Amino acid sequence: MRRSGMQALLLLTALFIFALFIGMSIVYGYTETTWKMAYQALTNGDGSTEHLVIQTVRLPRALIAASVGASLAISGVLMQTLTKNPLASPGIFGINAGAGFMVVIAVTLFNISNLQSFTWLSFLGAGIAAVAVYVIGSAGREGLTPMKLTLAGAAITALFSSFTQGFLVLNEAALEQVLFWLAGSVQGRSLDILYGVFPYLLIGWVLAIIIGNKLNVLAMGEDVARGLGLKTGWIKLISLIVVVLLAGGSVAIAGPIGFVGIVVPHIARRIIGVDHRWLLPFAGLTGGILLLAADIGARYIIMPQEVPVGVMTAAIGAPFFIYIARKGF
Numbered sequence: 001m002r003r004s005g006m007q008a009l010l011l012l013t014a015l016f017i018f019a020l021f022i023g024m025s026i027v028y029g030y031t032e033t034t035w036k037m038a039y040q041a042l043t044n045g046d047g048s049t050e051h052l053v054i055q056t057v058r059l060p061r062a063l064i065a066a067s068v069g070a071s072l073a074i075s076g077v078l079m080q081t082l083t084k085n086p087l088a089s090p091g092i093f094g095i096n097a098g099a100g101f102m103v104v105i106a107v108t109l110f111n112i113s114n115l116q117s118f119t120w121l122s123f124l125g126a127g128i129a130a131v132a133v134y135v136i137g138s139a140g141r142e143g144l145t146p147m148k149l150t151l152a153g154a155a156i157t158a159l160f161s162s163f164t165q166g167f168l169v170l171n172e173a174a175l176e177q178v179l180f181w182l183a184g185s186v187q188g189r190s191l192d193i194l195y196g197v198f199p200y201l202l203i204g205w206v207l208a209i210i211i212g213n214k215l216n217v218l219a220m221g222e223d224v225a226r227g228l229g230l231k232t233g234w235i236k237l238i239s240l241i242v243v244v245l246l247a248g249g250s251v252a253i254a255g256p257i258g259f260v261g262i263v264v265p266h267i268a269r270r271i272i273g274v275d276h277r278w279l280l281p282f283a284g285l286t287g288g289i290l291l292l293a294a295d296i297g298a299r300y301i302i303m304p305q306e307v308p309v310g311v312m313t314a315a316i317g318a319p320f321f322i323y324i325a326r327k328g329f
Helices: 002-027 034-044 049-083 095-110 115-138 147-168 170-184 190-208 213-216 221-228 232-254 260-272 276-298 309-327
Strands: none
Touching: 002 034, 002 260, 002 276, 049 190, 049 213, 049 232, 049 260, 049 276, 049 309, 095 115, 095 147, 095 170, 095 213, 095 232, 115 147, 115 190, 115 232, 147 213, 170 190, 190 213, 190 276, 190 309, 213 221, 213 276, 221 232, 260 276, 276 309
């Protein structure tokens, strides 16, 4: 009871910080605004420049960053639990690269610009990459091991990244259109983009929370889980669907943003523990906070221009990735 109370307090604290960073994302930027202006713009806008910036630029940007950060973090938790690999994440295991590749094909070969098409193609690319990594990582006598999964993920990431670059070289017009998107960015996105993908993200979040207790059993080991009557195959399938929904949806909105899915799960476990009933929502909030903070920072580094938020998350996540890799598996 005492531990549950502490975990509930930590979750509420994360929720407060999450809401605070959404507010900061709405208020701070190149155009000077205040908290009072933000409140007035969201409750009774007067059409002024500041209010229009808040309503049409910063509010969508804040909500998109929060949703994408939460989705990437939750998918990272699921992947690390299923594979028992501390380096597992949508970026490292090629899922982001696969989703991004399919979107680039749509733009370069078929001149598709419809968001709904982007969404389904992102899901398809994410699913293909996930299955490819699992099949390659399972090959051989030893079966599925963390090292083989990591190597398979690196290979799939390199493969899709090479294909993506090749298609863009052949189509310079498409290169200009998707280059900033490929770096990972929430800049210039409208709420319509989020509306088209949000139902899939919401389904992924709900499914992840529902299977949280089952993941606790699975984390004990597959043999133990089967002995306790858990249908491990169904849990793995549902988890894979959730990862594809969250990672594919995130790429469709903001492009392939790396390192959130690998950094946040480790931070969340250190703070709130390994119980997935608490870990998953806490990681989602922490992922949203991280991406919101990175986006706010990206506005100020080379103001008035902006750094893609994917560059900021890489700067934060790369040292942490090296630290985890040096600790070993």
